[in-house]
Amino acid sequence: MEEYDDGAPPPEWVQETVQKHQGFDLRCVMSKTLEQSDLDRNQNRFLLRREAVRANLIAALTQREKEEASLVNVGSKRKRMAFPGAHVERREEGDKKAAGRSHGGVDASVYIRNGWRMELKLTQWDGSGSTVLKGREWRLLCSLAGFRRGDFVRLWMFRRQVAEREEVERQTNKLCFALG
Secondary structure: OOOOOOOOOHHHHHHHHHHHEEEEEEEEEEEEOOOOOOOOOOOOOOEOOOOHHHHHHHHHHHHHHHHOOOOOOOOOOOOOOOOOOEOOOOOOOOOOOOOOOOOOOOEEEEOOOOEEEEEEEEEEEEEEEEEEEOOOOHHHHHHHOHHHOOOOEEEEEEEEEEEEEOOOEEEEEEEEEOOO
16 A cells, blocks of 8 residues: 555654664654665656645755755646756757756755665656655665665754854754665
8 A cells, every 4th residue: 555654653763863863853754665766767756646735745855955856736746847047958959868958956865774865856747746865876775775666764854963064153954764
């Protein structure tokens, strides 16, 4: 059964991860069975369920995070266009796939059961309105976690304080996820 928050308590490894990184505000975002598209090398992303994004994620994000992740108008399809500062690529003859606006996204640390951490982006895609965790490290994360099609996983969200590089004295609450 596909659930977006079944009320299960966080497993011990998630609690230990949050404690180790002095995290706070732990909450379950969703659970799901991994599909082949979540593991496909060409997709390079983890698809979040729309219901879970609306019910459990949006309210936990800051306004800045919502804007960076294109989650201000969740679930609505937007007209494809270049936004200020967005990188737009043009299709070259012979390219297999045309690339549009760089989706950007909000930086998020994603932890897995064996202690590994990968840096991914949380974003909403323009065309489909789907929300994803994406990035080059997604395939490595799947490999290290041993994820397979049909695996049941839960996505937990928490925050940890980190000093911003520009202003060491200024603290920010980094968006983090635990997946497994």
